[in-house]
Amino acid sequence: MNKFLSVGIIIMSLMLFACGPSSNQTQQKGPFLGNGIHNGWADHHSIVIWTRLTARPEGNAIGIKFNDVSKKELKVLNEEANAAHIHKAQIPEGYQLKDMEGACPGAMGEVKLRYCEAGTQNWSTLDWAAVDSLKNYTKQWQLTNLKADTKYIVKIEARKNARSDISDSMLGQFVTPPMSDKAKEIDFCVVTCHDYWRKDTLNGHKIYDSMMDLAPDFYVHTGDVEYYDKPQPWAMTEELMRFKWDRLFALPLQREFWSKTTTYFIKDDHDALMNDAYPGKKYGTVSFERGLDIFDKEQFPSKVLPYQTVRWGKDLQIWLVEGRNFRSKNTLADGSDKSIWGKAQKQWFFNTVKESDATFKVLITPTPILGPDRGVGKDDNHANEAFQHEGDELRTFINEQTNLFICNGDRHWQYVTHFENTNLWEFSCGAGADEHAGGWNEKDRRPQHRFLRVKGGFLRVSIRYEDNKAVIWFRHCDVNGKIVHEEKFFESIM
Ligand SMILES: [Fe+2]
The missing domain is CATH 3.60.21.70 (Alkaline phosphatase D (PhoD))
Incomplete structure (x- = not known):
């Protein structure tokens, strides 16, 4: 019961903080956090956080469909391994990848990460850093010295550069595992x-x-x-x-x-x-x-x-x-x-x-x-x-x-x-x-x-x-x- 109650409170506070990628934009120009926040490799004291800057707040819901390719043509494209031919065969003429259904192209810009234990305002900050255009406009951080068995809130903000306003922000959360001496559901x-x-x-x-x-x-x-x-x-x-x-x-x-x-x-x-x-x-x-x-x-x-x-x-x-x-x-x-x-x-x-x-x-x-x-x-x-x-x-x-x-x-x-x-x-x-x-x-x-x-x-x-x-x-x-x-x-x- 307590667990569900606390989950409910967190969801409500996330809503109050307007955590959706399209809901806290001070301008419509971006960059946005359209791919959200991922995490990985959590252990008792560390976790890796991942994000990506996007040109739009959402995927392109009404985009163009790719051309169908026959099995025979596919075999030729695979063996030939020519990027221009592979794209030309599938992307209808006059369009680019960004026009296709679901497309969520990347954008240059900077991101800042803040995190704190849930229920506190004791934020730690990892300062503004550019996303990596050679890695699909992504950015990763490793958070260390975390407390075991603890819920953390992560806040990521986005902006184009040091002269621009914050263009998007998003909240995420994760928990760290309990140590080996703690019996826990x-x-x-x-x-x-x-x-x-x-x-x-x-x-x-x-x-x-x-x-x-x-x-x-x-x-x-x-x-x-x-x-x-x-x-x-x-x-x-x-x-x-x-x-x-x-x-x-x-x-x-x-x-x-x-x-x-x-x-x-x-x-x-x-x-x-x-x-x-x-x-x-x-x-x-x-x-x-x-x-x-x-x-x-x-x-x-x-x-x-x-x-x-x-x-x-x-x-x-x-x-x-x-x-x-x-x-x-x-x-x-x-x-x-x-x-x-x-x-x-x-x-x-x-x-x-x-x-x-x-x-x-x-x-x-x-x-x-x-x-x-x-x-x-x-x-x-x-x-x-x-x-x-x-x-x-x-x-x-x-x-x-x-x-x-x-x-x-x-x-x-x-x-x-x-x-x-x-x-x-x-x-x-x-x-x-x-x-x-x-x-x-x-x-x-x-x-x-x-x-x-x-x-x-x-x-x-x-x-x-x-x-x-x-x-x-x-x-x-x-x-x-x-x-x-x-x-x-x-x-x-x-
Ligand atoms: Fe599979």
């Missing part, structure tokens, strides 16, 4: 796979509205936040890739949720480069390495090592793993050297899990480890034969642990997989919209399926206390937040 949500076109409302994906109502302590996006290799437009140049981010980040439901929720973003294949991307791949003019950089260093909050474990109080520790940066080519023969995680990340995972005394441990991975996955044509994840060696190594290790659960993205259907008489449990959160779901026949229910549903939604995980003992709930939700399946575990599952 925690709620988090896990999502995967959505894009601009397969959204179920004009304002964005319903799941963001549903999750906003739950006010989770944090949320994890396990990747495929957008799809470069889908039409309208096929993003075979860096410019088109950025266009897709600008458009998605301007969706009101996403923008509000990301500005107000502690977030961990993981990437997968479609938002790194293309389907099943691995080193050596190229999509149009963009190399695999550039694809990683655009995600890791520009469009999302950055961290030197793109994986992390975070203790969220006495009873929960999460592991967020990276599945693209360190992977072998999918086409290599399987064996002890073939890896998705890479040696260093794998050893880090084994070591940190062994060191942890958290009651419940949750591994959050962009791709499945248990599956089952489709057999034919799939060679991209640990549930596929192409990575069976490392998959077996991980499954053996996880089975030796107590209360270590897997939550995965990537697959466009929801499932709970459990092999009887083992410690192996995997929860697939499913695609972000019903129209994005698919890839598995709902009638193909295997012995390890405790639950199977080929529809969109998200996964909700909660730490609660019963008779002074911690329990963990894994609840699959539909896009409206309705619970469609739940599993509950006590301190020991064997």
Whole structure:
């Protein structure tokens, strides 16, 4: 009750402060904060904050549609890798990217960040700094020396230059995790796979509205936040890739949720480069390495090592793993050297899990480890034969642990997989919209399926206390937040 009350008070105070990107503009010239505020990599004492300056307060809702491109033409454009041809084929003559539907072009200018503990006026200020035009007009800050288990308010202001007035401002918020000695109820949500076109409302994906109502302590996006290799437009140049981010980040439901929720973003294949991307791949003019950089260093909050474990109080520790940066080519023969995680990340995972005394441990991975996955044509994840060696190594290790659960993205259907008489449990959160779901026949229910549903939604995980003992709930939700399946575990599952 208290939690909901405090969430309500914060929402009301945010409204009083006129936090919408278009609602506090002293002039209509911009620059604006049309892509909102994102955060990432929160731990007990630090977080990374991200924003971008835009020429307009909102995405272009009534813009022009891209030209359709035939499969044959697409193949030629991809092989030819000529940026001018890729753009000419898709952008109708006489128009520019800024004219297209959803466009939210960037703008030069300066941003200032202030933050304080919620309920205080004890602001710290990071002074005016220019956004980086070489990084799509974005700016990032790392906030340090934060207090654990604390709610913070962030205020970002925008202006053109030192001689201009403030042109826009916005409030955001995040919480830091409680330390390992604090028993605390925690709620988090896990999502995967959505894009601009397969959204179920004009304002964005319903799941963001549903999750906003739950006010989770944090949320994890396990990747495929957008799809470069889908039409309208096929993003075979860096410019088109950025266009897709600008458009998605301007969706009101996403923008509000990301500005107000502690977030961990993981990437997968479609938002790194293309389907099943691995080193050596190229999509149009963009190399695999550039694809990683655009995600890791520009469009999302950055961290030197793109994986992390975070203790969220006495009873929960999460592991967020990276599945693209360190992977072998999918086409290599399987064996002890073939890896998705890479040696260093794998050893880090084994070591940190062994060191942890958290009651419940949750591994959050962009791709499945248990599956089952489709057999034919799939060679991209640990549930596929192409990575069976490392998959077996991980499954053996996880089975030796107590209360270590897997939550995965990537697959466009929801499932709970459990092999009887083992410690192996995997929860697939499913695609972000019903129209994005698919890839598995709902009638193909295997012995390890405790639950199977080929529809969109998200996964909700909660730490609660019963008779002074911690329990963990894994609840699959539909896009409206309705619970469609739940599993509950006590301190020991064997
Ligand atoms: Fe996907």
